[in-house]
Amino acid sequence: MTQDNRYVDDAPFDADASLREVERKDLDAPNWLLVWRKFRTHKLGLISGIFLLFCYLMLPFVGFVAPYGPNERDAEHLFTPPQSIHLFHEGEFLGPFIYPLTSEADMETFQWIVKPDLETPKQIEFFCEGSKYHIAGLIPSRTHLFCAPDGATLFLWGSDRLGRDIFSRILYGAQLSLTVGLIGITVSFVLGIFFGSVAGYFGGRIDWVINRVIEVLRSLPELPLWLALSAAVPSNWSPVAVFFIISIILGILDWPGLARSVRAKFLSLREEEYVRAAEMMGASSGRVIRKHLLPNFMSHLIASATLSIPAMILGETALSFLGLGLRAPAVSWGVMLNDAQNLASIEIYPWTAIPMLPIIVIVLAFNFLGDGLRDSLDPYQQ
Amino acid sequence: MEILRYAIYRFGTMLLTLLVVSVLIFWIINLPPGDYLSNQIAEFRASGQESLVAKAEFLRQEYALDKPLWQQYLIWMGFLPGPHGFSGMLQGNFGWSFEFDRPVSEIVGDSLWLTVLVNLAAVLFVYMVALPLGVIAAAKSRTMIDYTAAFIGYLGLATPNFLLALILFYYGNKHLGLPIGGLMAPEYEGMPMSWDKVKSILLHLIVPTFVIGTSGASAMMQRLRANMLDELGKPYVETAVAKGMRPSRMLAKYPLRVAFNPFVADIGNLLPSMVSGSVLVSVVLGLQTIGPVLLQALKSQDMFLSGFVLMFVALLTLIGTMISDVLLVLLDPRIRYEGRDG
Amino acid sequence: GPTLQESEFWKAEVDLGHLPAIGDRLPEVPLVVDLETKGRTLGVQGGTLNTMVTRSKDIRQMVVYGYARLVGFNENYELVPDILESFEEEANRKFTLRLRPGHKWSNGDAFTSADFEYWWKHIANNDQLTPTGPDDFLRIHGELPQVSFPDATTVVFEWSQPNPNFLQTLAQAVPPFIYRPSNYLKQFHQDFASAADLQGEIDYARVKSWAALHNKRDNMSKFDNPDLPTLQPWINATAGKKIRHQFVRNPYYHRIDSNGVQLPYIDTVEMEIVAGGLVAAKSNAGEAELQARGLDFRDIPILRKGEAAGDYRTQLWSNGTASQIAIYPNLNTADPVWRDLFRDVRVRRALSVAINRAAINKSLYFKLAKPGAMTVLEQSPFFDQSLRDAWAQYDPAMANKLLDEAGLAEKDGYGIRKLPDGRPMELVIETAGERQEVENALQIITDDWRDVGVKLIMRPLDRDIMRNRVFSGSSMASVWFGWDNGLPQSYTSPIYLAPTDQVFYSWPKWGQHYQTGGLAGEAPDLVPAMRLMELLEEWNNATDANGRAAAWREMLKIHAENVFAIGIVAGAPQPVVVSHKLRNVPEKGIWAWDPGAHFGVHRPDEFYFEGGDG
Amino acid sequence: MQPLLSVENLSIGFGKSEPVVRDVNFSVSAGETLALVGESGSGKTISCRALLQILPRAAQIRSGRMLFNPNGDPVDLATLSSRKLRHIRGNRIAMIFQEPMRSLSPLHKIGNQVAEALKLHGRISDSDAKRRVLEQFERVGFPNPDRTWRSYPFELSGGMRQRAMIAMAMVAKPDLLIADEPTTALDVTTQAQVLGLMKELQQETGMAMILVTHDLGVVANMAEQVVVMHKGRVMEAGPAAPILRAPAHPYTQKLFHAAPKIPDPVAQDRPVERDLILEMRDVAKTFTMRAGKAWAAPQKVQACAGLDFSLPRGKTLAIVGESGSGKTTAARIALGAEAPDAGGQVLFRPTPDATPVAVHRMDRKQRRAFQREAQMVFQDPYSSLSPRMRILDTLSEPLEIHDIGGASERRDRAGEMLKMVGLPTDMLLRFPHAFSGGQRQRLSIARALMLNPSLLICDEPTSALDVSVQDQILSLLEDIRDAQNLSYLFISHDLAVVARIADEVAVMRRGLVVEQAPPEELFHNPNHPYTKALIAAQPTPDVNRPINLKLVAQGAGSPEHWPEQFRFKGSDAPPLVAMSPDKGSEATASGHKVRCHV
Numbered sequence A: 001m002t003q004d005n006r007y008v009d010d011a012p013f014d015a016d017a018s019l020r021e022v023e024r025k026d027l028d029a030p031n032w033l034l035v036w037r038k039f040r041t042h043k044l045g046l047i048s049g050i051f052l053l054f055c056y057l058m059l060p061f062v063g064f065v066a067p068y069g070p071n072e073r074d075a076e077h078l079f080t081p082p083q084s085i086h087l088f089h090e091g092e093f094l095g096p097f098i099y100p101l102t103s104e105a106d107m108e109t110f111q112w113i114v115k116p117d118l119e120t121p122k123q124i125e126f127f128c129e130g131s132k133y134h135i136a137g138l139i140p141s142r143t144h145l146f147c148a149p150d151g152a153t154l155f156l157w158g159s160d161r162l163g164r165d166i167f168s169r170i171l172y173g174a175q176l177s178l179t180v181g182l183i184g185i186t187v188s189f190v191l192g193i194f195f196g197s198v199a200g201y202f203g204g205r206i207d208w209v210i211n212r213v214i215e216v217l218r219s220l221p222e223l224p225l226w227l228a229l230s231a232a233v234p235s236n237w238s239p240v241a242v243f244f245i246i247s248i249i250l251g252i253l254d255w256p257g258l259a260r261s262v263r264a265k266f267l268s269l270r271e272e273e274y275v276r277a278a279e280m281m282g283a284s285s286g287r288v289i290r291k292h293l294l295p296n297f298m299s300h301l302i303a304s305a306t307l308s309i310p311a312m313i314l315g316e317t318a319l320s321f322l323g324l325g326l327r328a329p330a331v332s333w334g335v336m337l338n339d340a341q342n343l344a345s346i347e348i349y350p351w352t353a354i355p356m357l358p359i360i361v362i363v364l365a366f367n368f369l370g371d372g373l374r375d376s377l378d379p380y381q382q
Numbered sequence B: 001m002e003i004l005r006y007a008i009y010r011f012g013t014m015l016l017t018l019l020v021v022s023v024l025i026f027w028i029i030n031l032p033p034g035d036y037l038s039n040q041i042a043e044f045r046a047s048g049q050e051s052l053v054a055k056a057e058f059l060r061q062e063y064a065l066d067k068p069l070w071q072q073y074l075i076w077m078g079f080l081p082g083p084h085g086f087s088g089m090l091q092g093n094f095g096w097s098f099e100f101d102r103p104v105s106e107i108v109g110d111s112l113w114l115t116v117l118v119n120l121a122a123v124l125f126v127y128m129v130a131l132p133l134g135v136i137a138a139a140k141s142r143t144m145i146d147y148t149a150a151f152i153g154y155l156g157l158a159t160p161n162f163l164l165a166l167i168l169f170y171y172g173n174k175h176l177g178l179p180i181g182g183l184m185a186p187e188y189e190g191m192p193m194s195w196d197k198v199k200s201i202l203l204h205l206i207v208p209t210f211v212i213g214t215s216g217a218s219a220m221m222q223r224l225r226a227n228m229l230d231e232l233g234k235p236y237v238e239t240a241v242a243k244g245m246r247p248s249r250m251l252a253k254y255p256l257r258v259a260f261n262p263f264v265a266d267i268g269n270l271l272p273s274m275v276s277g278s279v280l281v282s283v284v285l286g287l288q289t290i291g292p293v294l295l296q297a298l299k300s301q302d303m304f305l306s307g308f309v310l311m312f313v314a315l316l317t318l319i320g321t322m323i324s325d326v327l328l329v330l331l332d333p334r335i336r337y338e339g340r341d342g
Numbered sequence C: 001g002p003t004l005q006e007s008e009f010w011k012a013e014v015d016l017g018h019l020p021a022i023g024d025r026l027p028e029v030p031l032v033v034d035l036e037t038k039g040r041t042l043g044v045q046g047g048t049l050n051t052m053v054t055r056s057k058d059i060r061q062m063v064v065y066g067y068a069r070l071v072g073f074n075e076n077y078e079l080v081p082d083i084l085e086s087f088e089e090e091a092n093r094k095f096t097l098r099l100r101p102g103h104k105w106s107n108g109d110a111f112t113s114a115d116f117e118y119w120w121k122h123i124a125n126n127d128q129l130t131p132t133g134p135d136d137f138l139r140i141h142g143e144l145p146q147v148s149f150p151d152a153t154t155v156v157f158e159w160s161q162p163n164p165n166f167l168q169t170l171a172q173a174v175p176p177f178i179y180r181p182s183n184y185l186k187q188f189h190q191d192f193a194s195a196a197d198l199q200g201e202i203d204y205a206r207v208k209s210w211a212a213l214h215n216k217r218d219n220m221s222k223f224d225n226p227d228l229p230t231l232q233p234w235i236n237a238t239a240g241k242k243i244r245h246q247f248v249r250n251p252y253y254h255r256i257d258s259n260g261v262q263l264p265y266i267d268t269v270e271m272e273i274v275a276g277g278l279v280a281a282k283s284n285a286g287e288a289e290l291q292a293r294g295l296d297f298r299d300i301p302i303l304r305k306g307e308a309a310g311d312y313r314t315q316l317w318s319n320g321t322a323s324q325i326a327i328y329p330n331l332n333t334a335d336p337v338w339r340d341l342f343r344d345v346r347v348r349r350a351l352s353v354a355i356n357r358a359a360i361n362k363s364l365y366f367k368l369a370k371p372g373a374m375t376v377l378e379q380s381p382f383f384d385q386s387l388r389d390a391w392a393q394y395d396p397a398m399a400n401k402l403l404d405e406a407g408l409a410e411k412d413g414y415g416i417r418k419l420p421d422g423r424p425m426e427l428v429i430e431t432a433g434e435r436q437e438v439e440n441a442l443q444i445i446t447d448d449w450r451d452v453g454v455k456l457i458m459r460p461l462d463r464d465i466m467r468n469r470v471f472s473g474s475s476m477a478s479v480w481f482g483w484d485n486g487l488p489q490s491y492t493s494p495i496y497l498a499p500t501d502q503v504f505y506s507w508p509k510w511g512q513h514y515q516t517g518g519l520a521g522e523a524p525d526l527v528p529a530m531r532l533m534e535l536l537e538e539w540n541n542a543t544d545a546n547g548r549a550a551a552w553r554e555m556l557k558i559h560a561e562n563v564f565a566i567g568i569v570a571g572a573p574q575p576v577v578v579s580h581k582l583r584n585v586p587e588k589g590i591w592a593w594d595p596g597a598h599f600g601v602h603r604p605d606e607f608y609f610e611g612g613d614g
Numbered sequence D: 001m002q003p004l005l006s007v008e009n010l011s012i013g014f015g016k017s018e019p020v021v022r023d024v025n026f027s028v029s030a031g032e033t034l035a036l037v038g039e040s041g042s043g044k045t046i047s048c049r050a051l052l053q054i055l056p057r058a059a060q061i062r063s064g065r066m067l068f069n070p071n072g073d074p075v076d077l078a079t080l081s082s083r084k085l086r087h088i089r090g091n092r093i094a095m096i097f098q099e100p101m102r103s104l105s106p107l108h109k110i111g112n113q114v115a116e117a118l119k120l121h122g123r124i125s126d127s128d129a130k131r132r133v134l135e136q137f138e139r140v141g142f143p144n145p146d147r148t149w150r151s152y153p154f155e156l157s158g159g160m161r162q163r164a165m166i167a168m169a170m171v172a173k174p175d176l177l178i179a180d181e182p183t184t185a186l187d188v189t190t191q192a193q194v195l196g197l198m199k200e201l202q203q204e205t206g207m208a209m210i211l212v213t214h215d216l217g218v219v220a221n222m223a224e225q226v227v228v229m230h231k232g233r234v235m236e237a238g239p240a241a242p243i244l245r246a247p248a249h250p251y252t253q254k255l256f257h258a259a260p261k262i263p264d265p266v267a268q269d270r271p272v273e274r275d276l277i278l279e280m281r282d283v284a285k286t287f288t289m290r291a292g293k294a295w296a297a298p299q300k301v302q303a304c305a306g307l308d309f310s311l312p313r314g315k316t317l318a319i320v321g322e323s324g325s326g327k328t329t330a331a332r333i334a335l336g337a338e339a340p341d342a343g344g345q346v347l348f349r350p351t352p353d354a355t356p357v358a359v360h361r362m363d364r365k366q367r368r369a370f371q372r373e374a375q376m377v378f379q380d381p382y383s384s385l386s387p388r389m390r391i392l393d394t395l396s397e398p399l400e401i402h403d404i405g406g407a408s409e410r411r412d413r414a415g416e417m418l419k420m421v422g423l424p425t426d427m428l429l430r431f432p433h434a435f436s437g438g439q440r441q442r443l444s445i446a447r448a449l450m451l452n453p454s455l456l457i458c459d460e461p462t463s464a465l466d467v468s469v470q471d472q473i474l475s476l477l478e479d480i481r482d483a484q485n486l487s488y489l490f491i492s493h494d495l496a497v498v499a500r501i502a503d504e505v506a507v508m509r510r511g512l513v514v515e516q517a518p519p520e521e522l523f524h525n526p527n528h529p530y531t532k533a534l535i536a537a538q539p540t541p542d543v544n545r546p547i548n549l550k551l552v553a554q555g556a557g558s559p560e561h562w563p564e565q566f567r568f569k570g571s572d573a574p575p576l577v578a579m580s581p582d583k584g585s586e587a588t589a590s591g592h593k594v595r596c597h598v
């Protein structure tokens, strides 16, 4: 307290210090780093992201993990329930092993009766030779992470009505089911960004026309489009080609939503002064879009993309269910569920409905990831 | 007055859009190779039902299916005279369903109110579930409550509808005695409304409502939550708090009111998504809604039927969008004042 | 005859005078069914039979199940007069049909030769109602019959050349109705109704022309017009598109049992339209008294599981098509290399013997079907086990040898044989994609064929698309059922064995050639195929059963030798859910569309509920 | 006497990081105004919010007490239960937030929102509430309270909204009003009116007030007590008058010096300039508003009209005016970003003897050349730098666009420019978000200078900055101008800001220049009522120079209320006439023009 009731701080004060040091050290990083830092705090999103990354990285190597091929049949073991892996046989540690199964048709109930042979435990083999597969579709190999012991089966999640291993099929199915979303989203991205940015950037008549196109597309129920488009696919195309078309169809149906948000974002970003600044310095429209607009709404797009991928995955399932999507011998989760969509499968062979689980898990993971991304989009605000 | 002008303007664009949509629809339903009657004739031949072939041929001429496609379109719309003069959509003649051998209007009439009923129930379910959950999730964002709500919501979204339906039906029947399929016990069909009939309908609605509703509810919940979170960060919310408002009342009066606008904007999209979304479920559950009719018509290329249903849905969508646009202008004074883009 | 008994169901109406008494309703000579000799029990009237169909247009199944025909097959697949009191046939050229005097339509109108005349003159030959003219089955080499109506109960059809198929056609599951309720239909016909009345009806029905109106009302086979009089055992009592359709007993039905009880025994049939996926679930819950449609082999476990709770039993009938699954190599395919290959009988035989039919039978049918080549079923007099076994053994070595001999010895790095032009031997088989068992069977065959160096690619398509592709020659091979009629008798026309119809997917172009009188398609150029044509002609011209049988036998033999279509299994079990209370439903039966009309050949009007309530 | 509120040792922090407010002490008694002064980020808002516990979720009060004592029964606001707190909020302590534009719900009518403040605290009938609100509306100066009751926030101007906020805060007659920069977003004239209103209301009700501001001028006009904050700490605190007279702490001194002041009139002779770098002749701009309302007939908006400017080389022409008066439009026309209406001419001479470029109709090549010569500095330092680009990229972008030099040359030049604007070169690789507003504005100036332009258009380059930073930027601009012989077109809404930098000032109002003169002349001898109002409304850190509200009200009101001589009639305005040399003034044809009827 000095004279006249005044308080004056006595700490040393440097008037120009603020000019030389950055104010928010924590924000001094490229955008992706800031997003990442913030995203890291969203635990659920982080876990989902890691899980999904793992899933996608595994796709080329499913052949290695799967003990069987996708269409490998065991005619002796149809509709086998999931087999459990044991470690101890009569109190004695054997390492992972299974009891071999014999199955027999019951002509009264018309069910398969599966009996484990509890006398002869058989050890699971690791890094063993099995059916041939291709790593990433290219490099042939026969080594599997684990295989069934000789003369026995290893159906972790049971087998289906042709004696195919559901676990292996789910792994192979992931190859198609997980990529359908990515391809679809790519298509939808390309179209959405293109039309959205054209509408947003040029405005006026083009904007009006694009808006009408979007309105038209949105007023058509998806179903007939699916039907018509998939019926229009030349019928002599291979399953994989059909698959691509399906993904593209899904993408084509998805773009209007994206285009709208791109357009809205574009309209608001255009008003940002750094965009104006670039324009006034003589930057071309292309440069403005590339250097200023796109990078700044990419993160929004990525977030909305992650949120659309599950819809695409579910779309594939639904299409395959309706018999419009993928068909055997292609293996996808939708195809597998299509096999399971009758009462017998649910009541008598419930394990044939297991493909529901990966769908649920993947969709959940994508949603949580998208949520996390959305929350961390604006790293500058706290 | 300005509203009226706006409504008229929107109506004009709607008509234009509808015209384009009609061309598209006609093109789409004719996209798959073949047509109903040719397929039918082949089918009759294959199964030895020669006697029915003649009738199919008769219909082909009657409905000008032997004409080029663009003429068929014009006749269908009523721009060109058909074999019996002008009688297209414009003249109020919606065509003939080959599959049901009945005027399209009769068939659609039957399933329409059921569609409305099922979807209404589903929408109610969606709102009843999504509204509180979304608001709570936003108010308690990033807490266990939020995550639990999200988990439940996503679970609903992720479970394939058709499988859920089958499972619920089977076990619902086994353990709770719920009826399998249909929308009411058949004996009530065509009967006047009675308490028993209502009960029967309600009982039959449980599973479909749940199945159709879950995916919609989770989507809506997530959107509501995101919108609410956006609004919660706005200064006017703090103003309300500074006034001394209770949080619950504040939530309902301010952010929810604003966050809700997008849902008004969505009225138009509700219908097509419901029709598409409930088709699978309706097929599995055997509901006599317009969805399975449409699917059946599309698959068998019953062109007038599918064309009409599609046009109808498109019309409803467009009217819905129009209404929601006008409503938005009424509801949101900002738009009324500043104009609305797009 | 036996003393007639009035039905409880119509009694009230009779008492009120709305309906004549039973004696006045029946024809003078009703058809008296002798149940005991058929091994059936005499029943009582009453009860409601619930059954399900999956599409609303399937209510036409009631015409199939009802199976009242001018002439119909009995349980031994012999033709017997039914609606007709009798018929005479002269050298297959002249058919005299004799009606039952006093026979009445379900609305009480008299059923006479005038009804035939109405159909012939005012429908079949009316170019507005039938722009293409009378049905094909009436044309023999393009010639239409002379139809005459000497008196009220006699109708005569006469051709200059034999039409041996005439009566069989009338006994089909969905027969051409050559008679119509003229009294009812005249009000919709331009030749009879006044223009003003007609216009009123046209407007009321919201159709475009009187012809459309007539067509709409005249739907004997669709069975969707409750006002249209019928001769079937049950009449449609529900108008419009409903989820449940009721069919009530026809008070004027012409059959009675030996106790004088008018058939059908069951008063009402209720047909509910349910989603395809729910038929098994609802049957399992005991909601159907008689159900086969919509049930599949794979539903058997779930059906068996619900038997106790649902108070029904699941009987296993066998399917009546010649083959449950058959592969049709397209001898007319557009690809010249494949066409030549398929025309090489060694290739067809090799493909056939490379298939492990036993494995398929085990995996898909619990070994309950009959593995073997495509031929007629045991119930046919022409059945011969050696024909079924011909080229149907599992013998990969022989297959390899045959293929090598056919010039396909060279293989590529993947072990797939090379075609003469160097392409890998990738055989694309198209399926209708409706039946899971087909996909599963092809999955197994894929593996079998890979062992002999043939790569199978399965391509599921929509049924109609597949058919169009086959007809145009775009497809290489396809999968379908075997011949619809696996139970031919000597009087059954073997026309479907000869290259006369494009729907036999091995020779669509040959079929077109025949069907269009040479305007489209190609003439058969393989010796066995040409021989089949000759044999068909022999059968047509044969004058007695022996001659026809001889033609049949040779044709079957040619098929067996040449493997025109590769049959996989036959006689697969068809689950039939039957309520414990329902009587007279055969334990074993054949589930066949033609001949047999599904339940029709077993005469569902003779089924009854124990005690009359159900 | 017990103070109404005393804050003791308040510390607030976010998450686990260092506290952002440390050991703050102040107290305020009934009827008194306490001003909380400090630059952006100094913790003013956080401290105020802590009083009502409306803190961001991550923030916690680390220590301290906040004793509130309205009736001899002190409660600690820091530990009060949320239910009790609700009774205090809005009832005992009301708060006005920083952004009037966004602090009202857009979807509810003003009346509803204001009346709610009453209804939340005690039973009151709807009609009573309405009556009281309408009274309050009248008090805060709404000409038509009934209409205000029915309006939505966006139908009101910023000043009106702030009045509505004040009405909302005041209607429940609180004991303490916390006003967080209530006028920062407003024009000076509106600010003056709002401040006057608050003072008046305070005198009427005898409430205490905490006024947050960064402007010592405001303090001089309003406060009895001052607390000067810097980086979360109190630098100086005490009664207002002595502090303003003799600031003791270097920071306060700095703030004091930075405050823009209306200069004392000094007569100065000016030669008539011949070398005009930019000339605008009879420029007007009419926008056709079609945006969005496609269903309504297009509306014409006249953004500016009849602009006649000439900017001598190396000089500064300032355009001053309230929001929406057409300043930015004029600048954009000058830059060629917008074409003027037909008839207008914009001429630019790159060098004294070059033929002038017609900016209003350039071809591609001319435009490219012109874009190197004329650059712009924007108002908002936060949005004028792309957040995804490093400073180096942002700075070298103009060179890249015009394809000048290689990577290393660009880098060198960027470093040079950084030094020039007073920033260390190690900042080249950083991202804009790490910088304070002042630093960013320096960066955008550096970017504008990268191409070595001869004309710089500054669109309100300082209005988003704190006074102290604003001062630095102005000095920087002056230095650069003198060093490089740059010419500025300087736009601002604040007369005091341009006073020191401009060689000529044009005052705009509703698209028209109402008065134009060199600053000495303008400040010495303002003629137009609007100019007078602007000058009068300028708060200065001088307790002896209060704002003359009457003058402000007269000039800032609608043109219909101006003296006859200046009155606008509808859209046709009087001509801009050159002032005859004034009796008292020495200046000859000094270029002083006023829009008036002669």
Ligand SMILES: Nc1ncnc2c1ncn2[C@@H]1O[C@H](COP(=O)(O)OP(=O)(O)OP(=O)(O)O)[C@@H](O)[C@H]1O
Pocket: A382, D014, D020, D038, D039, D040, D041, D042, D043, D044, D045, D046, D047, D056, D058, D098, D214
């Ligand atoms: N939500 C938040 N999370 C973390 N830090 C915050 C948050 N809000 C404010 N801060 C920090 O708290 C400090 C004080 O902020 P405050 O808003 O009180 O400043 P101010 O003096 O009101 O500034 P201004 O004049 O810009 O309004 C600043 O350094 C700011 O970075």
Ligand SMILES: Nc1ncnc2c1ncn2[C@@H]1O[C@H](COP(=O)(O)OP(=O)(O)OP(=O)(O)O)[C@@H](O)[C@H]1O
Pocket: D287, D288, D289, D301, D302, D303, D304, D321, D322, D323, D324, D325, D326, D327, D328, D329, D330, D493
């Ligand atoms: N592109 C445009 N389309 C329509 N009207 C416009 C456009 N740009 C500006 N206006 C209108 O022209 C008038 C002047 O706008 P301008 O931006 O030049 O004002 P300003 O003085 O810069 O205001 P501020 O201080 O708010 O930046 C305003 O009423 C504005 O609404």
Ligand SMILES: [Mg+2]
Pocket: D044, D045, D046, D098, D180, D181
């Ligand atoms: Mg602040």
Ligand SMILES: [Mg+2]
Pocket: D327, D328, D329, D459
């Ligand atoms: Mg501006």
